[in-house]
Amino acid sequence: MKDPHVREIVCIEPSALAQRLKGQRQLTLLESVMRSEQLGRYSFLTCNPRATLEVTAAGTFLNGTAQRDSAIGIISRLTEENRQRHVAGLPPFQGGLAGYIAYDFGRRLEPTAKIPEFAALCPDLVLHHFDCVAAFDHMQERAWIISATPEHADELEQLLSRKPQALGRRIIEGFQSNFSRDAYEKAVAQTVDYILAGDIFQANITQTFSAAIPSDFDALAFYMALRRTNPATFAAFLDYGGVQIASSSPERLLRVEGSSVETRPIKGTRRRDADPVRDASLIASLASSRKDHAENVMIVDLLRNDLSRVARPGSVKVPVLCGLETYANVHHLVSVVTGELAKPNGMGELIAATFPGGSITGAPKIRAMEIIANIEQIPRGVYCGAIGYIGFNGRSDFNIAIRTAQFADGVARVQGGGGITARSDPATEYDESLTKIKRIMEAFAA
Template sequence: MTAPHAREIICWEPAALAQRLRGQKHLTLLESVARQEHLARYSFLACNPVQSLRVEKGRAFLDDVARDEAPLALLDRLMADNAQAHLAHLPPFQGGFAGFISYEFGQALEPSLRLPGFRPIVPDMVLHRYDTVIAFDHMQERAWIIARHEQDADELERLLKAKPAPLGSAVIEGWSSNFTRAAYEAAIARTVEYILAGDIFQANITQMFSAAIPQGFDAFAFYKVLRQTNPATFSCFLDYGDVQVASSSPERLLNCMNGKIEARPIKGTRPRDADAARDSALIMELATSRKDRAENVMIVDLLRNDLSRVCQPGSVRVPVLCGLESYANVHHLVSVVTGELLREQTIGGLVAAAFPGGSITGAPKFRAMEIIGGIEQAPRGVYCGSIGYLGFNGAVDLNIAIRTAQFSGGVARVQGGGGITARSQPAAEYEESLTKVKRIMQAFAP
């Protein structure tokens, strides 16, 4: 097994280098904007992939050629064919696949799942193979080009010398929701009825805000505003031609390194307040909320079950239960679930076990997804799916794509919502859905 080559370069802000690479094919920026030593230490930037995997209606296409293999089986084979050794003491993603898995890909993982036949707004999955990446270590303030071939590192370094492309407008106006307030509150009440009837324990219900993309709008310019307005641990910008995505997600679906798995489900939210005393009161209210803690614990149990399918017996643990984390716009309850991957298990198997994340579906997962589809009556696309990387060295990091804007078919879409339990109050849930999208909408404002 060969190892890639690493070349240290001047450590710029990742977004600044991404601006120099605009116009290159399939630009992918995975950025830790709200930086933390253990959770959000690294960022990655890549473009011009050597291979592309796309999934539409459950069928895989490799470089636009249809394949008969199941998507995750094909991905596992490609990962095995290109396996490479890990360069020690460097950021974990050193080449591999990166991109998004849409929420609707969950249909392919559970054949018995019955979702409405929505017209998709993005493919089920788009993953690009990058043999060359720029990797940033923000704690050390260092950056490297990591490449399978030295000449590819030369070419990327040449591209980085380009002048930054000028930015267009980040403004979009004229937003509308697929729910009125009354309809959304009725949807919450209906979900509570499902719960009280014993159909489910919890479901995550969202509303979608959409607007036409005006001429001159620049999705990357918007991302640069968003990363300042709502800095997050798992931010990203993807420019895949027909689909562009800007995300400021604080939530990790799963991380895997050396067979050690970590998931970080978020359940329980309060808005931030500029007044310190009021902000502290909101923290206390969240920390002592029986409803929010119950919501979080239910999803932790679901995740423990998901991971136990692919982890060594007895290895699944919950080192943090309902821990408090504060971000620019909200306070959250966050738990940590860990495990040790079975030696014979594949990355595709891990994704199949965990996707989509329980925190944005509900419990039981697949019945909750059916109820969500019936209530929301719209596809989610990248939102509530995952964005991240799957490395040829076995390293994996995938977010849950909340706090995310997606642009496709001439339409911008932003979604927000929350977990519904038997204790949910429709009016409060409506207000929470607005809190979730507040900073994103501010980034679109004039």
């Protein structure tokens, strides 16, 4: 088992350091912008990977070479072959795989599901093998370079000492949805009909806003604005050449520490209000809502079932049910589901059992995914997928990529929606979908 090389560096804001890495290959920033002891403590910055695992319509590729094994099998093999010792007292990602898993990868995990293969917005999965990473502990206000060799640490430290690269334009105008208000409300009503007919208990229906990307647009400049307008615990910026992602997600899909696994589904939302009295009223409305609690509990049951597929019998617990969390633009109901993995280093199997996250599909999962595809009629790309890392030291963490903008093929896309239940009101659901993207749209504005 390998021991990484560790070097402490001056602790500078990770996003500011990302400007110094602008233009490097596969720039990856996983950032806790809304900081706290439990959920927003660590950030990670890296680039120039030694290997890349990618899944496209043409197949599964490792460093551009087609593979016979599935991506899940390759993830398990890479984590086993590159196991390294965890250095206690340092941030958890100390080298491993990092990147994204698109929502549309879920179709590959459920081959019996009747889901069309839409023209992809981006590769279904991109995970890079990074053996050198800058890691930040915001509670201690300390930072380190953690690497396989001192030479790799020298290279990253030299890049981080450069002058910040200039940022360009972040404004994009003219976003148009794939739904009119009337069409979206009809889609919600159609989903309710599926529920009343007994097909599903719940489905997450979204709309997509798209616009042409101006020639002088700078995705990193947009991310810098987004992290100010909508600070989040599980933010990320990925510059992967033809695909760029800016995320300000408040939701964790999976965290693994040794054999312990945690997921934190969000279901139930109210907007924030600048007036304290109205804001308190919105909180009270959310806390007392039978509809929102029922929605959250349904997804908790789904995730308990998902985790049970790979967890030790009897280990799956729900330490928090419908807890209240407040973010820049919204209040949420958040539950916590935990378990103990039956198989050591079983991150590939865990992803296969739980992806996509139940909070952004619905229940039962496969039928909800089929209905989502039938109603939305377009791929989601990275949105509602996951962004994060699989550490070779047995530590992993992924968000659910909500509150996320994606840029590819000259088009910017922002999606928003919500969970539909039998109690859903179409007009209210439409308004909620706009509330969820409000701060993202503000980041595109002057």
